[in-house]
Amino acid sequence: MKKLILLMSVVCYTFITASGADYEKENPQDTLRVYYLDEFVISSSVKETNNLKNMPTAVSVVSPKQLQNTQIESLPDLSSYIPNFFIPTYGSKVSTPIYIRGIGARLGSQTVSLYVDNVPSFNPSAFDFEFQDIQRVEVLRGAQGTLYGRNAIGGIVNLYTLSPLAYQGTRLTISGGNYGQFSLMGSNYSKLSNNFGLSAAAYYKRDDGYFTNSYTGEKVDNSENAGGKIKLEWQASPDFKAILFGNYDYVTGGAFPYMHVDSTRSNFNEPSSYDRHLFTNGLSLEWRRSGFTVHSTTGFQYLKDDMKMDQDYTSNSVFSINQKQKQHSISQEFTVKSDLNKTYSWVLGAFGFYDRRVVDTPVAIKEDGMVAMQGHLDTAMERMGAPLRIVYANDRIDLPGIYTKPSKGAALFHQSTINDLFGVEGLSATAGLRFDYEQTAIDFSTESDGGDVNLKFQIPNRPMPDIFVEGDTLIEGSFSRDFGQLLPKFALKYNYSPTSMIYLSASKGYKTGGYNEQVFSEVLQGALSESIMRNAMSGMPPGMLPGGGAPGNGDEDPSLEEMLSYDPETSWTYELGGRYEMLNNKLSLTYALFYSRVNDIQIIKLTRQGTSGRTVENAGKSESKGFELSVKYSPISNLSFYGDYGFANARFKDYQASEDVNYAGNYIPFAPRHTLSLGAGYVYKFGNGSFIDRFIANVQYTGVGKIYWTESNEDVNGEELYQPFYGLVNGTVAVEKGVFSLELWGKNLLGKDYNSFLFEASDMTTGNTNSFVQRGYPARIGATLRYTFDR
Numbered sequence: 001m002k003k004l005i006l007l008m009s010v011v012c013y014t015f016i017t018a019s020g021a022d023y024e025k026e027n028p029q030d031t032l033r034v035y036y037l038d039e040f041v042i043s044s045s046v047k048e049t050n051n052l053k054n055m056p057t058a059v060s061v062v063s064p065k066q067l068q069n070t071q072i073e074s075l076p077d078l079s080s081y082i083p084n085f086f087i088p089t090y091g092s093k094v095s096t097p098i099y100i101r102g103i104g105a106r107l108g109s110q111t112v113s114l115y116v117d118n119v120p121s122f123n124p125s126a127f128d129f130e131f132q133d134i135q136r137v138e139v140l141r142g143a144q145g146t147l148y149g150r151n152a153i154g155g156i157v158n159l160y161t162l163s164p165l166a167y168q169g170t171r172l173t174i175s176g177g178n179y180g181q182f183s184l185m186g187s188n189y190s191k192l193s194n195n196f197g198l199s200a201a202a203y204y205k206r207d208d209g210y211f212t213n214s215y216t217g218e219k220v221d222n223s224e225n226a227g228g229k230i231k232l233e234w235q236a237s238p239d240f241k242a243i244l245f246g247n248y249d250y251v252t253g254g255a256f257p258y259m260h261v262d263s264t265r266s267n268f269n270e271p272s273s274y275d276r277h278l279f280t281n282g283l284s285l286e287w288r289r290s291g292f293t294v295h296s297t298t299g300f301q302y303l304k305d306d307m308k309m310d311q312d313y314t315s316n317s318v319f320s321i322n323q324k325q326k327q328h329s330i331s332q333e334f335t336v337k338s339d340l341n342k343t344y345s346w347v348l349g350a351f352g353f354y355d356r357r358v359v360d361t362p363v364a365i366k367e368d369g370m371v372a373m374q375g376h377l378d379t380a381m382e383r384m385g386a387p388l389r390i391v392y393a394n395d396r397i398d399l400p401g402i403y404t405k406p407s408k409g410a411a412l413f414h415q416s417t418i419n420d421l422f423g424v425e426g427l428s429a430t431a432g433l434r435f436d437y438e439q440t441a442i443d444f445s446t447e448s449d450g451g452d453v454n455l456k457f458q459i460p461n462r463p464m465p466d467i468f469v470e471g472d473t474l475i476e477g478s479f480s481r482d483f484g485q486l487l488p489k490f491a492l493k494y495n496y497s498p499t500s501m502i503y504l505s506a507s508k509g510y511k512t513g514g515y516n517e518q519v520f521s522e523v524l525q526g527a528l529s530e531s532i533m534r535n536a537m538s539g540m541p542p543g544m545l546p547g548g549g550a551p552g553n554g555d556e557d558p559s560l561e562e563m564l565s566y567d568p569e570t571s572w573t574y575e576l577g578g579r580y581e582m583l584n585n586k587l588s589l590t591y592a593l594f595y596s597r598v599n600d601i602q603i604i605k606l607t608r609q610g611t612s613g614r615t616v617e618n619a620g621k622s623e624s625k626g627f628e629l630s631v632k633y634s635p636i637s638n639l640s641f642y643g644d645y646g647f648a649n650a651r652f653k654d655y656q657a658s659e660d661v662n663y664a665g666n667y668i669p670f671a672p673r674h675t676l677s678l679g680a681g682y683v684y685k686f687g688n689g690s691f692i693d694r695f696i697a698n699v700q701y702t703g704v705g706k707i708y709w710t711e712s713n714e715d716v717n718g719e720e721l722y723q724p725f726y727g728l729v730n731g732t733v734a735v736e737k738g739v740f741s742l743e744l745w746g747k748n749l750l751g752k753d754y755n756s757f758l759f760e761a762s763d764m765t766t767g768n769t770n771s772f773v774q775r776g777y778p779a780r781i782g783a784t785l786r787y788t789f790d791r
Contacts, residue, residue: 046118046286046293046335046337047147047148047337047349048347048415049337049338049340049345049415049417050340050417051340052138054493054501054579055140056430056504056505057140057141057503058141058577058590058594058628059138059139059141060082060085060138060139060644061137061138061139062081062139064134064135067137069681069696069698069732070700070730071730075087075096075098075114075127075129075157076089076096078137079702080677080702081644081702082139082141082644082646082675083141083629083630083644083645083677084141084628084646084647084675086098086099086100086104086675087099088670088756088757089756089757089774089777090106090774091255091256091258091774092221092256092274092307093125093128093129094255094276095124095125096125096127097110097124098111098112098127098154098155098157099670100112100141100154101141101142101154101594101626101646101648101650102596102624102650102671102673103571105511106604106669106670107518107616108566108602108604108616109511109512109514110123110124111151111154111511112153112155112156112157113144113156113157114156115148115156115157115158116159116280117160117243117284119280119282119297119299119301120299120331120353121280121329122301122329122355123329125276125305125325125327126301129227129247129249129278130203130205130227130249132185132201132203132229133161133189133199133201134160134162135160137157137158137159137160138158138159139155139156139157139158140156140157141594141628142575143508143509143571143596144156144507144509145436145489145508145509146413146433146488146507146508147347147413147415147434147489149409149413149436149487150409150436150511151512152509153509153510153511153569153570153598154509161229161231162189162199163197163231164190164191164198164199165191165197167790168191168197168790168791169188169791170186170187170188170189170789171186171188171786171787171788171789172787173186173784173785173786174784174785175782176782176783177745177783178781178782179208179210179778179780180222181207181782182205183204183205184203184205185201185203186201186203187201187202188200188201195235196232197231197234198230198232198233199229199230199231200228200230200231201229202229203226203227206223206224206225207222208222209221209253209254211259211265212265212266213257213267213272214265214267215268215315219254220254220255220256220257220266220272221253221254221255221257223251223253224251225249225251226249226250227248227249228247228248229248230245231244231245231246232245238288239288239289240285240286240287241284241285241286242284242285242286243282243283243284244282244283246280246282247278247279247281248277248278248279249276249277250277252274253273253274253275254274255307256272256309256774257774257775258772258773259313259772259775260313260772261755261758261771267314267315268312268313268315269310269314269316270308270309270317271320272308273306274306274307275306275307276303276306277303278303279300279302280301281299281300281301282298283296283298291342292336294334294336295335295336295337296332297333299329299330299331300328300329301329302328303325303329304327305324305325307321307322307323308321308322309321309322311363312368312369312761314763316368317367317369318365318366318369319764321362322362323361324359324360324361325359325360326357327355327356329354329355329356330353330355334349334351335347336348336349343418343420344417344419345419346414346417347414347415349414350410350412351410351411351412352409353409354406355406355407356404356405356407357404357406359403359404359405360400360401361401361403361518362398362399362400362401363398363399364397365396365398366396367395367396368765369764370394370395370396371765372764374391374392377390388457388458388459389457389458389459391457399520401446401517401520402444402445403443403446404442404443405440405442405443405515406440406443407438407512407514409436409437409438409439411434411436412434413433413487414432414434415431415489417430418430426495428492428493428494428495429491429492429493430490430505431489431491433488434486434488435484436483436484436485436510437483438482438484438512439480439481439482440480440481440512440513441480441481442479442514442515442517444517444520445475446475446476475520475560479564479565481513481565483513485508485510485570487507487508487509487510488508489508490506490507491503491504491505491507499579499580499585500578500579500580500581502577502578503576503577503578506572506573507575509570509571510568510570511570511571513566513568514565515565516564516565516616519563519615563615566602566616569599569600569602569618570598570599571596571597573594573595573596575594575595576592576593577590577592578590586633586634587631588631589630589631589632590628590630591627591629591630592628593627594624594626595624596625598621598622600618600619600621601619601622602617603616603617603618603619603711604616605617605711619652619711620652620654620655621654621655622653622668623651624649624650624671626646626647626648627646628644628646628647629644629646630644630645638682638683638684639681639683640681640682641679641681642678643676643677644675644676644678645674645676647673647674648672648673649673650673651666652664652666652667652711655711666711667713669708669709669713670708670709670757671707672704672707673706673707674704675702675703675704676701676702676703676704676727677701678700678701678702679699679700679701680698680699682696682697682698683696684696692736693736694736695733695734695735695736696732697731697733697734699729699730700730700731701728702728702730703726703728705722705726706722706723706724708721708722709721709758709771710760715771716768721771723754723755723758726752726754726776728748728750728752729750729752730746732744732746739787739789740785741788742786743785744782745781745783745784746781747777747779747780747781748780749779750779751779752776754775755773755774755775756775757774758771759771759772760772
């Protein structure tokens, strides 16, 4: 395998077609050279003041053929195909954290933003949906705050879907494979008149699951996915165009197949599932004027989901959670952009949004959890020296809570590019500035709802009757915070040939702060214990307690708002990169060297050992430095090779976790140091009269690692805790005849075993810390039949 990697790392691919070259000659400002055998992709942006193929930032564009040949069916499948781009599998679509160049977040606000036809998504729970009829995917790496604002600290992912005015045809696809995999997709793109187009698409997908729960003997992660979309496009005149689209995605099934690190099966007794409804809608208006274009994008997104999880991940009845979300998001952006074929190019824009998320997150402490709480209570009484024992009689306590999290914001931004700077042909400078304002809030109403807690008081050699003590607590209130940021960007670029350039850039990124509702399970447990002890002790004779009062820990606890809130992250990214095309465009090379510094990095932590609460806290500073290299080579028109490699050394620069623990110098958890993608594609065209028109073969090798799992980079025994570098082999073989094609495919063909996610959880019943993992998917094979009729 090492020899294979060494051999393929020096080869690469480019994409060559005469039709693509002709189009570029006619439209030199609006084409990105992404050639994949017989394909080219037209790419433009409503914001950028540089044409996309020469942007002074690291950008990767994935075409429809690449998506098909590399079996990329959703955003997580892009992981490691793009340098320093990684999405771990967390067991469900409730969270799709994206790591770019070592910058990312497992929970909380996203660090990479997602746009679908220029409409933003405000929640990582909306990131993972089925790709269908994607026109292209753009991944911009590095801080993109000037043009995109908040939560673009690591980069941007832009998805664009097919236009019914640019493409007309019908597509049908049916696919099946092992583990009960089955999918059915269909779409139609039509012109209803010369200037009005309509498209409609639908899909259904299912599988039986890949991991077994030994407690039930059934699969943990079986799933069903269905959805559809519609798009209307109206070219009312040469100068005005309107696009209206609506997408719907529904997912249901099992989730979170977490298992002990030493096991090959899950083993839990509570329900584990995830259901989601997702609507994304957009209205795009474009007016072309002499020298500039006005663009308006209105977006609306509705998300409703229901997550159930056994939060102790064992067959014991300790914790369970049932989280429900309802989210409404609306956004509006206006841009005015000059034509790009001018010496001076500029864009001016305004953006506003309102987002409201309601989270219902009841946590239940069950039978075994109550036994553990009894142990904690016994320990507390022993420390006080109290001559009695208090015994819980309840078999469970519920900790319900409803949290409303509204946020709203506005921004103004401008970016300018001056070409042929100082009269030097090919030299350009770009500068931009954005003012971003946001107000975020939380309204909460939560309580410990166990009814009257039945307590039994026991004193040696002295019988006592059972006493009912009120132990309920109600916590209500609201908090809000305002944030404002200036986000500048600077770049110099030199095109020293029509197909080669070098650039140097600096940009600021910003990730919003906010409030963390997950900490309430810890707050409620503490409030419940305090109320029980206070009410129970109030009726006891003074001599029964040391000092004649109720127990206390003597520590000054932080305020509730301090426990809930966390500050924004900010970053600066510096980048040196370039692109070259040689040998008559048969060989292309892109590279980037980068350095990022992040202040007030947000980290997810357990609130206290042995509890279920988690909180977001700011953890000092971090830095990430590394490089990216993409090489593509097509020696002949029907053969191509590629290699993409990313290296990111992401570490804490300053992180004082506690008085005695300093993580400075440790690697950022969940962010891989290396990403690698190698592949080759071959097309053979048969002569006229042959039974088969074309034979197509593709093979890919993707690798990722080393990935540390904790801030300490160690397990509880002080040993390094990480996933070593691992690689997966995927491939497809297809034959085409007319409008039909038959494809055989395989993923993880060599059956590589690896962990895609590992976390540590405290066992409330024993006080021990255990490691749980999400295993990587096993080898999968199948076949796909396609019908494609292009009009």
